[in-house]
Amino acid sequence: MADLSTRIGALTLKNPIMPASGTFSEELAEVFDLDCIGAHVTKTITREKRSGNPVPRVCEVNGAMLNSIGIPSKGADLFVKNTMPFYAAYEAPLVISISANTADDFARFAEEVSAPGVAAIEVNISCPNIEDHGKAFAIRPGSTEDVIRKIRSATHLPIWAKLSPNTGEVVEVAQAAEAAGADALVTANTMLAMAIDSRSGEIRLGNVMGGLSGPALKPITLRMTYQCAKAVAIPVIGCGGISSVDDVIEYLMAGARAVQVGTATFISPNTMPRLVAELEATLAARGLASLDALIGAARLADETITLAEYA
Amino acid sequence: MADLSTRIGALTLKNPIMPASGTFSEELAEVFDLDCIGAHVTKTITREKRSGNPVPRVCEVNGAMLNSIGIPSKGADLFVKNTMPFYAAYEAPLVISISANTADDFARFAEEVSAPGVAAIEVNISCPNIEDHGKAFAIRPGSTEDVIRKIRSATHLPIWAKLSPNTGEVVEVAQAAEAAGADALVTANTMLAMAIDSRSGEIRLGNVMGGLSGPALKPITLRMTYQCAKAVAIPVIGCGGISSVDDVIEYLMAGARAVQVGTATFISPNTMPRLVAELEATLAARGLASLDALIGAARLADETITLAEYA
Amino acid sequence: MSASLRAISDSAFAPAGLVRQPSIHELEARIKSHEWVNGQYRLMVLAAPDCVLDCRPGQFFHLLCPQTDRFQPYFRRPMSIYGYDRERGELSFLYKVAGTGTGALAELEAGDTLNIVGPIGQGFEIRPEWQRPLLLARGVGLATLAPLAKECASLGRPLTAICSARSPDLLMSTDLFRDCGAEVITVTDEEGNSGVESLTALIEGLIATRGINAFFTCGSARLMRMLQDIGTRHGIGGQVALEQHMACGIGMCQACVRPFRRADGAVNLRVCREGPVFDLQEAM
Amino acid sequence: MSASLRAISDSAFAPAGLVRQPSIHELEARIKSHEWVNGQYRLMVLAAPDCVLDCRPGQFFHLLCPQTDRFQPYFRRPMSIYGYDRERGELSFLYKVAGTGTGALAELEAGDTLNIVGPIGQGFEIRPEWQRPLLLARGVGLATLAPLAKECASLGRPLTAICSARSPDLLMSTDLFRDCGAEVITVTDEEGNSGVESLTALIEGLIATRGINAFFTCGSARLMRMLQDIGTRHGIGGQVALEQHMACGIGMCQACVRPFRRADGAVNLRVCREGPVFDLQEAM
Numbered sequence A, B: 001m002a003d004l005s006t007r008i009g010a011l012t013l014k015n016p017i018m019p020a021s022g023t024f025s026e027e028l029a030e031v032f033d034l035d036c037i038g039a040h041v042t043k044t045i046t047r048e049k050r051s052g053n054p055v056p057r058v059c060e061v062n063g064a065m066l067n068s069i070g071i072p073s074k075g076a077d078l079f080v081k082n083t084m085p086f087y088a089a090y091e092a093p094l095v096i097s098i099s100a101n102t103a104d105d106f107a108r109f110a111e112e113v114s115a116p117g118v119a120a121i122e123v124n125i126s127c128p129n130i131e132d133h134g135k136a137f138a139i140r141p142g143s144t145e146d147v148i149r150k151i152r153s154a155t156h157l158p159i160w161a162k163l164s165p166n167t168g169e170v171v172e173v174a175q176a177a178e179a180a181g182a183d184a185l186v187t188a189n190t191m192l193a194m195a196i197d198s199r200s201g202e203i204r205l206g207n208v209m210g211g212l213s214g215p216a217l218k219p220i221t222l223r224m225t226y227q228c229a230k231a232v233a234i235p236v237i238g239c240g241g242i243s244s245v246d247d248v249i250e251y252l253m254a255g256a257r258a259v260q261v262g263t264a265t266f267i268s269p270n271t272m273p274r275l276v277a278e279l280e281a282t283l284a285a286r287g288l289a290s291l292d293a294l295i296g297a298a299r300l301a302d303e304t305i306t307l308a309e310y311a
Numbered sequence C, D: 001m002s003a004s005l006r007a008i009s010d011s012a013f014a015p016a017g018l019v020r021q022p023s024i025h026e027l028e029a030r031i032k033s034h035e036w037v038n039g040q041y042r043l044m045v046l047a048a049p050d051c052v053l054d055c056r057p058g059q060f061f062h063l064l065c066p067q068t069d070r071f072q073p074y075f076r077r078p079m080s081i082y083g084y085d086r087e088r089g090e091l092s093f094l095y096k097v098a099g100t101g102t103g104a105l106a107e108l109e110a111g112d113t114l115n116i117v118g119p120i121g122q123g124f125e126i127r128p129e130w131q132r133p134l135l136l137a138r139g140v141g142l143a144t145l146a147p148l149a150k151e152c153a154s155l156g157r158p159l160t161a162i163c164s165a166r167s168p169d170l171l172m173s174t175d176l177f178r179d180c181g182a183e184v185i186t187v188t189d190e191e192g193n194s195g196v197e198s199l200t201a202l203i204e205g206l207i208a209t210r211g212i213n214a215f216f217t218c219g220s221a222r223l224m225r226m227l228q229d230i231g232t233r234h235g236i237g238g239q240v241a242l243e244q245h246m247a248c249g250i251g252m253c254q255a256c257v258r259p260f261r262r263a264d265g266a267v268n269l270r271v272c273r274e275g276p277v278f279d280l281q282e283a284m
């Protein structure tokens, strides 16, 4: 049987499939055994209780979705009291996603959540909703370096920096996160987008703009994954539009050591266990003992000019 | 009969439908009468002859496409000799798209193409292929302002600045272009993306990365159009993923005064004349005499919480 | 949406502990029949295994509408359970052909399969003290209340059902309600007896004559508010089944929240998880 | 791709002037029949109007393959004209079911419609001096060369056709070539007589015995190079039909370029526009 395990810094995951923040919660345990996936990643929480955005919070567009959920958060206290014990019952490592409004708040909150039972902290420095229409830490290398450095000095836990596609400086931001001490990168969060009802003129999200996720995002975040994997030495976790095992393999080939599955879980709640099974079957079919032969295997075609001959 | 005309600065177009640069050429005259659309926009040219990118130059992804054509250019001389006279035979205004490697080269070239028969110059400061993997003038407000200002002083023709979605500073870039003297904005060019063949590991574009266009791009460029139309006083021309009359109306509602149609022409070469006819029919059906009631009409729903009642 | 609602925090309750046995199922079900009920509504009957028939009136399923040449829905679509029958292995939905998703759904034929996720959400609760319920359904709200009528019948509670629609031909399932032994009153816009004023008079009459002591409603925000008013005046409680745009349908995404009145202020609850059935007076 | 090819400039020739009469048509054509020719190839016959039947051997159409549950192609797919018949109003394609697009195409049935764009591109030219042509087709190259055989027949040029395939059951259209009066020679990998060495000997024999003085080929880069060699040695010219990934299919996007040898160096030409038929010796 093929070995699906993968290492994200000091952490070993039994397989590379995990949920994307905000698209996973305790309720999914009513659909499948949550211990079959590589890790658990919680919805981003903030220290203080906060409400999300006005409805409609989601809409569908051409085979993909927009969301402007915002970061409704029941606050750190309820999270520690209710959510942490729930996940403690599972073997899969728990990754907590956090957000804050300033670098110092980020650091303070990271310190507070560095509790036993937490395997890593994913820092959502890229959520396009929380700050003014999409401006987030991860848009510039400077602000990225600042926030990660402060968080680094506040926690001993692995830091996963979740990057944003809403930047023209992907490589510089990735390198800034690495330089500041991030242990892994997650590429990426949603792309800022919008939809309008052409009949009524109504903007289809209550918050005007929101994040694009699902299949339409894949070519963009796959590109980011490839760029980042080439530019940094720390592991990269691919995320964006994954719904099939071919998508998973594309991300691994682009250089990702693991992947996160988001929107696809909404379309089929069993997507993650299916991907684990299909990835195993694919490795077996290709005669591969582990993921090593796939990770970073993307390459230019040898001879792109001559098309295959027919017969 | 509804009046489809629209004004882009000093220029009046008889309807708001025109091609996107690089997805239109003289050959389309063999499919329909090119005078039925609002303007003609040529493929970006450079002053010097230059080759494009290695093949494969295109691939399809989830109902959209990637291209890394590059800017193969036969050079300004052949363009003036062959292409300009071709378009001179039509009434539709001719918009020439140009590119260059430095702000000074841009200005020099703009001056050269400011010839009789040219109605406007579209400056492609956003093509993600020409510079190092997606870095272009339009990524930062500073470089945008610099290049537009230099071009402004070199030509009396209207300048249309074609923006890029590959930036975290859309609004600042738009305002920089306006401040430097652009007469209109085109939102937007393609989004940098990538695809890998999951079976072979082959990167599906000869140039590794390329631009995403087609339906998947629409929510992103529609959002940019909305942001820019709110942020500047000059007209905005929407572009990205338009294939239906509903798409056209969404862009108009977002604040665009005209739209460009790209990839859809590859899927159906008659897309543009069809959109002109359908737009006219839609105005008639809604009892609108002109585009005025549509342009910028997007608004938040009055009461987003209460769903319509059934009966 | 008003600015004040922005200040409402989202609340959620977590399932008790480690769950190893799935209670929400994703499966392909075969369509046994699929008929037009009138010009707008279709009734779909699926062959369904026992595991998903362990459900309650008021719960719903999340349906993966197919990709067709005309319609390419992306999200699933929530649909109330119209009927469930363990003996015959049947699960049915009564739905209005409205847009992209239900348009695609309507193209399916008997023999085709449909991917369904469910049963989901909190169903109706018929409290012991609610001995004389009134059901008030508008339009497709009938679909949601139909299984509740059956449940009332099996509990032996005498039942009155008011069915409201735009026109008489859009009144559905009145026979189903009658078969449950319900007293059925129909009102329609066309006949001019479906307004809030005449309904209020009608219902206050029923309270006096029938001793109505619980309200169940679905399908109209206007009628829900009317029942809240009558309920407050007469001290009558009840429940309402609500709707909201959904993405995940099972509580993960927080897309489907609506605000509810609670003692300590307003709170956002997830229609897919804390609902779709809510306390009548808490709904806003 | 080698670095040197990057230095090749793209060339294009513009149409002469104002064109008000469309010559490339986009239309919905009804499928008259659609049959499997063998385990891999299908023959599709469309009912087509005169305007698109004004076409030449070697030209192609750009087909909008349908969206199906299994396949969602986005681009059109280029397909050579296999047959065109103005009298019967028929246009046909012979194609290999390869991937997403042709997989979707294969799901269409007689009676369905297909959106086609064409005719497109430069077809074969049978120069007056090319009195004794040899056709060399590999695999689906047969589809492209079939209408050329008919044209040779109508021009009264005696014709020799070599058909190459993996195995005898994949040899197609040999009867069609024979009906055109062609001398048909079949070679297959299975029989071991399709290699470059034995084909070279065979063709040099034909040059000697039949006086072959023109080559037309399609379907194999290897065989194209072989013909270039033989042609150079014997001073025989000819044409080759080439392929390349396409987006627009009508010359706008520059996606489909390939390099060609010209007197003043290599040049990139568009397969959809300057091709798909090119001078045999210029192809690289």
Ligand SMILES: Cc1cc2nc3c(=O)[nH]c(=O)nc-3n(C[C@H](O)[C@H](O)[C@H](O)COP(=O)(O)OP(=O)(O)OC[C@H]3O[C@@H](n4cnc5c(N)ncnc54)[C@H](O)[C@@H]3O)c2cc1C
Pocket: A060, B307, C060, C073, C075, C076, C077, C078, C079, C080, C081, C093, C094, C095, C096, C097, C098, C099, C100, C101, C102, C103, C140, C143, C144, C242, C243, C244, C245, C246, C271, C276
């Ligand atoms: C818990 C629940 C139970 C329901 N039960 C029934 C039922 O039994 N019969 C029935 O006919 N309808 C029912 N509905 C409404 C039904 O889900 C919508 O009519 C349907 O989603 C419309 O989809 P569409 O694509 O055809 O319409 P579109 O207008 O094209 O839908 C666009 C989007 O809006 C959402 N949407 C539109 N209307 C509603 C709505 N009223 N509620 C929630 N989302 C909506 C859709 O899900 C989709 O994401 C129920 C809704 C909920 C939330």
Ligand SMILES: Cc1cc2nc3c(=O)[nH]c(=O)nc-3n(C[C@H](O)[C@H](O)[C@H](O)COP(=O)(O)OP(=O)(O)OC[C@H]3O[C@@H](n4cnc5c(N)ncnc54)[C@H](O)[C@@H]3O)c2cc1C
Pocket: A307, B060, D060, D073, D075, D076, D077, D078, D079, D080, D081, D093, D094, D095, D096, D097, D098, D099, D100, D101, D102, D103, D140, D143, D144, D242, D243, D244, D245, D246, D271, D276
């Ligand atoms: C001018 C021309 C004429 C052709 N005539 C015929 C014909 O008569 N019969 C026939 O069977 N085939 C013909 N082909 C090849 C045919 O176009 C491809 O087999 C088909 O596009 C494959 O599509 P697919 O989606 O099934 O395969 P996929 O492999 O899934 O295609 C993926 C992508 O690659 C492109 N592609 C794949 N193979 C080729 C190829 N060989 N040439 C160009 N693009 C390709 C597709 O168009 C698509 O964009 C012709 C190609 C060209 C350029």
Ligand SMILES: Cc1cc2nc3c(=O)[nH]c(=O)nc-3n(C[C@H](O)[C@H](O)[C@H](O)COP(=O)(O)O)c2cc1C
Pocket: A020, A021, A022, A023, A043, A044, A067, A069, A071, A097, A124, A127, A162, A188, A189, A190, A212, A213, A214, A215, A217, A239, A240, A241, A242, A260, A261, A262, A263, A264, C247, C253
């Ligand atoms: C409804 C929704 C809520 C999300 N909430 C968060 C969040 O709280 N924090 C975060 O980092 N990303 C959040 N995301 C982004 C996802 O984690 C993921 O990066 C993105 O959706 C792309 O992956 P996908 O295409 O597989 O969905 C959210 C996405 C969706 C669709």
Ligand SMILES: Cc1cc2nc3c(=O)[nH]c(=O)nc-3n(C[C@H](O)[C@H](O)[C@H](O)COP(=O)(O)O)c2cc1C
Pocket: B020, B021, B022, B023, B043, B044, B067, B069, B071, B097, B124, B127, B162, B188, B189, B190, B212, B213, B214, B215, B217, B239, B240, B241, B242, B260, B261, B262, B263, B264, D247, D253
């Ligand atoms: C094949 C191709 C070539 C393009 N070439 C250019 C170009 O030369 N200059 C330019 O400004 N934009 C170019 N673009 C971008 C388009 O003009 C347009 O901005 C983009 O495709 C989005 O629109 P669409 O989704 O309607 O295609 C090109 C796009 C494609 C698909």
Ligand code: FES
Pocket: C245, C246, C247, C248, C249, C250, C251, C252, C253, C254, C255, C256, C257, C270, C271, C272, C273
């Ligand atoms: S729809 Fe996702 S939480 Fe209700």
Ligand code: FES
Pocket: D245, D246, D247, D248, D249, D250, D251, D252, D253, D254, D255, D256, D257, D270, D271, D272, D273
């Ligand atoms: S396919 Fe567009 S130029 Fe040939």
